[in-house]
Amino acid sequence: MADSFDPQNDFDSFYYAKGCGSPYERNERWLTFFQGIADQIIADLQPKNVLDAGCAKGFLVEGLRNRGVETWGIDISEYAIQEVFDTIKPYCKVGSITDPFPQKYDLIVTIEVVEHMPAEMGKKAIENMCAHTDRVLFSSTPFDYKETTHYNVQPPEYWAREFARHGFFRDVDFDASFITSWAVCFKKVDQPLHQLAYDYERRFWLLWKENTDLRQLSNELRNQGRAFYSQTQAAKIRLESLISQMEQNKTNWNNEDNGLYQEYINQINLQMIKLKNLYEELNYQSAQIRPEKIELSNQPENLVAAINRLETNLAETIREREFEKKRADDLQQRWEALERTRTWKVLSSFYKIRKPK
Structure with missing residues (x-):
């Protein structure tokens, strides 16, 4: 060489x-x-x-x-x-x-x-x-x-x-x-050899302790990362279920009553936008999980809370829609009963009364 x-x-x-x-x-x-x-x-x-x-x-x-x-x-x-x-x-x-x-x-x-x-x-x-x-x-x-x-x-x-x-x-x-x-x-x-040995051992012990502590911290972070990953995966499954449910409700309501429930459909659209944004955030969080990059925060808890709020909002929207549908069905039944009465038939011969659509 x-x-x-x-x-x-x-x-x-x-x-x-x-x-x-x-x-x-x-x-x-x-x-x-x-x-x-x-x-x-x-x-x-x-x-x-x-x-x-x-x-x-x-x-x-x-x-x-x-x-x-x-x-x-x-x-x-x-x-x-x-x-x-x-x-x-x-x-x-x-x-x-x-x-x-x-x-x-x-x-x-x-x-x-x-x-x-x-x-x-x-x-x-x-x-x-x-x-x-x-x-x-x-x-x-x-x-x-x-x-x-x-x-x-x-x-x-x-x-x-x-x-x-x-x-x-x-x-x-x-x-x-x-x-x-x-x-x-x-x-x-x-210096004499015994002093050199003292200095080297003193420094080696400190480095060994630091290395041991860092390894322990790394393992703790890894365990937190694993828990974080499990939580985000569970949250993603819940979100996928919610999105599927809302898609089905949207389809059903679009096919009913000629747009009578358009207000509820609009609410569903807004909720779905929030859900899909949250789903993308969960995908990003899952991809970022690395033991050396985990931030010790309450992100999983925040995401779960957001999903809970969306589930509550969806349930309230469905209840309101069901109440309005029941109310509309009740009015329809009353109208049909009225049409079968003699009074209705008499009035119909004098006035042009149109059945509401």
């Missing part, structure tokens, strides 16, 4: 256009990202001088210098250094991070660099960095094997071992996740 290492060919304009996820150029995304890192470095570490080992186009050098920190950058890519902003160019140079640096620094930062080097060069780079600082802010992807310039992708424990060879250990109380989730701050340690 080392025989194929050709940095000027590997890290040319094509690499910076296509090999970094999105074009690695002077734009708002990358400037904002490195300015955020600069702010966090200053807030947490307060270094007076910094070296960005593998600085690429110098965005972090620029961010730190704009905030008053003496910062220099070095990168093996001639193309990248040519692209450094004019005001920053005097502080960035072409070079290998395996070669001795001109001075010691309060902090050396190296972000996604050593995986681009063959294994032996990576080890030499770590040795060189450890010789020129007491603190290294380090990030190297543990799983991106697809990028063709990643010659030495390794898990975090591999790099921890290499730094430990030079007396550098993880600062267990420093959170470097503002860079990447796998970023680490290594610091030179002159």
Whole structure:
């Protein structure tokens, strides 16, 4: 693999256009990202001088210098250094991070660099960095094997071992996740082994407890999600039944009495619009159920209450319609009885009395 290492060919304009996820150029995304890192470095570490080992186009050098920190950058890519902003160019140079640096620094930062080097060069780079600082802010992807310039992708424990060879250990109380989730701050340690064991165990126990609590919470959310899903499925079945019932009532009433019950049909139409909207909402709620996305709310109870109200409204509408139908039938029977009387027949011979339709 080392025989194929050709940095000027590997890290040319094509690499910076296509090999970094999105074009690695002077734009708002990358400037904002490195300015955020600069702010966090200053807030947490307060270094007076910094070296960005593998600085690429110098965005972090620029961010730190704009905030008053003496910062220099070095990168093996001639193309990248040519692209450094004019005001920053005097502080960035072409070079290998395996070669001795001109001075010691309060902090050396190296972000996604050593995986681009063959294994032996990576080890030499770590040795060189450890010789020129007491603190290294380090990030190297543990799983991106697809990028063709990643010659030495390794898990975090591999790099921890290499730094430990030079007396550098993880600062267990420093959170470097503002860079990447796998970023680490290594610091030179002159402590006895029992103190190192104490610090690691203290931090490990806290992380174990946090992980256990999160797993328990995840299971609780999953159970709530399952209950939510069951409630929404039951509500959907009720809604489907209501919609079917209302469709049947609408059909029956449309076929009766030449529009006598149009007011009730209009009410049914309004109720059906509400039902169908609620049904769509239930479908959406069911589709959104994911253990990691559940909001602890009373949505199922609200939906059930809405269905109950619609059922009540429908029942009242049906009762009113049945009452009006019974009343109309009673009037019809009285009219027919009146037609059979002698008085009606006498009056009919003198007046044109029409039977109501």
